Amino acid sequence: MKHFLAEDSGSIREKVIILDFGGQYSMLIARRIREAGVYCELLPYNTSWMQIEKSKPAGIILSGSPASVNQEHAPSCDPAIFKGGIPILGICYGMQLLAKEMGGEVERGIRSEFGRTSFAIVEAEPFFKDDFFQEESACCCWMSHQDEVIKSPPGFNVLARTENNTIAAIGDHQKKIYGLQFHPEVFHTPGGRYILKNFLFDVCGCNRTWTPQSFVEDAVEKITEIIGEDQKVVCALSGGVDSSVVAFLLDRAVGERAVFIFVDHGLLRLEEAKQVVELYNERLKGQFIHVNAKERFLSSLAGVTDPEEKRRIIGAEFINVFKDKALSMGDITYLAQGTIYPDVIESGSVYGAAVIKTHHNVGGLPEELGFKLIEPLRELFKDEVRLVGAELGLPGSVLKRQPFPGPGLAVRIIGEVTDEKLSLLQQADAIFREEVLQAGLSEELWQYFAVLTDVQVVGVKGDDRHYGPVIALRAVVSEDAMTADWARLPHDLLEKASMRITGEISKVARVVYDITSKPPGTIEWE
Ligand code: XMP
Secondary structure: OEEOOHHHOOOOOOEEEEEEOOOOOHHHHHHHHHHOOOEEEEEEOOOOHHHHHHOOOOEEEEOOOOOOOOOOOOOOOOHHHHHOOOOEEEEOHHHHHHHHHOOOEEEEEEEEEEEEEEEEEOOOOOOOOOHHHHOHHHHEEEEEEEEEEEEOOOOOEEEEEEOOOOEEEEEEOOOOEEEEOOOOOOOOOOOHHHHHHHHHHHHOOOOOOOOHHHHHHHHHHHHHHHHOOOOOEEEEOOOOHHHHHHHHHHHHHHHHHEEEEEEEOOOOOOOHHHHHHHHHHHHOOOOEEEEEOHHHHHHHHOOOOOHHHHHHHHHHHHHHHHHHHHHHOOOOOEEEOOOOHHHHHHOOOOOOOOOOOOOOOOOOHHHHHOOEEEOOOOOOOHHHHHHHHHHOOOOHHHHOOOOOOOOHHHHHEOOOOOHHHHHHHHHHHHHHHHHHHHOOOHHHOOEEEEEEEEEEEEEEEOOEEEEEEEEEEEEEEOOOOOOEEEOOOOHHHHHHHHHHHHHHOOOOOEEEEOOOOEOOOOOOOO
């Protein structure tokens, strides 16, 4: 049995639902709405009206889609949505769909509109009434469509037109159903946040209830209610932001009835395990258990080179170590996990998604262990987890910690993992991180780390021929790890890191910098 699932979000005070038709910006719409202080959820486009109605949303957003509403088997939503009396905003495909469903006409445009366009306001209500739209540059927007609404449905007014005279926004004020041909959620639509704000607060009547403080209050109340007066909960603590936030929430909710297990697989960065132990021994006194399992993990990994096999072994070993410890403690009913919203989506629990890598912290653990599962962060994006962490008083060292893969440095050592390679990579990684910090760039980067490749090359050290491994440096900028761009690090920084790594680690023969974005690369090498 799982708690804190989407359909179980009783703790959420108000919400907006985004029906996802597979548009490239659906996740971004969700982020923008949350940033505006309103909780929202992405649901598959074909979610039934009955299910939607049950969760009493304040508004519904229909996302974009690569499809065309006129194609055969075009994705469509439950038509009852348009009669349900809940405010609706259709964006791009969403607008075309609602226009077609409600009696308007949609056709393939003479020319497609992609990229930046400007629009002229025909009616200021409800989207364009802010002073901001007095400026000409405010009426810029980002288009990405081929189809267009050529006739709005009965009862709808045209609210804006593009410079090509295409209908850019429509609305039925009475029914509170609106459509935008352009994307208000992207950076290139400067007035977008006003448009979304006006939809959320004026049209839907939302109240900005989604704040870190309200989340903490609601989550603590919910955890207390679920765990009850005398039950116990266990939580796997990695030292990362997500599990730390879960730990602090549990601690606040049930105090000593929460137990935290740190499975130290020995695959962390230099000194990291020590820091985790020091911090949590102090902050979660008596409730924190450190299990040093490095040897057990390394012996299971001996001789294994396949990346997925390494992940599988680490995942399985993690469960075993955790299980041994947790079950030895007796009467524990609940297991709390730090699963966050992108994990829920990326693992395909929300709608079909290809599995690129097995992220072992999603799924797996609970059923086998026989605990009831609590996932208090299931609804949060990563940046929201950090805000909640700050609200809970987590130290900066944890809040600013880079995302780190569950299987640790094992997926940054190409080929077999050995103790010797681990220590070499830890040193190279520590040097690179130190240099990035010194250059003051750590907060601009999503992740930055070193990888130990399995390539051996020739070099010259002193006056001698040297034959040794290549270290690759990787630094990326990203919003949410779904996509990432390689970071344009200053050459001086790269030079210093390279000099230090080849100079201070005698074995390393060469340092290279990874200039692959995601896609087509992934952030990690394995
Ligand atoms: P990729 O390499 O898929 O990584 O682009 C995306 C983000 O996920 C992290 N990552 C993992 N996190 N368990 C985790 O908890 C894993 O097995 C795992 N693999 C990758 C990666 O560091 C990046 O932030």
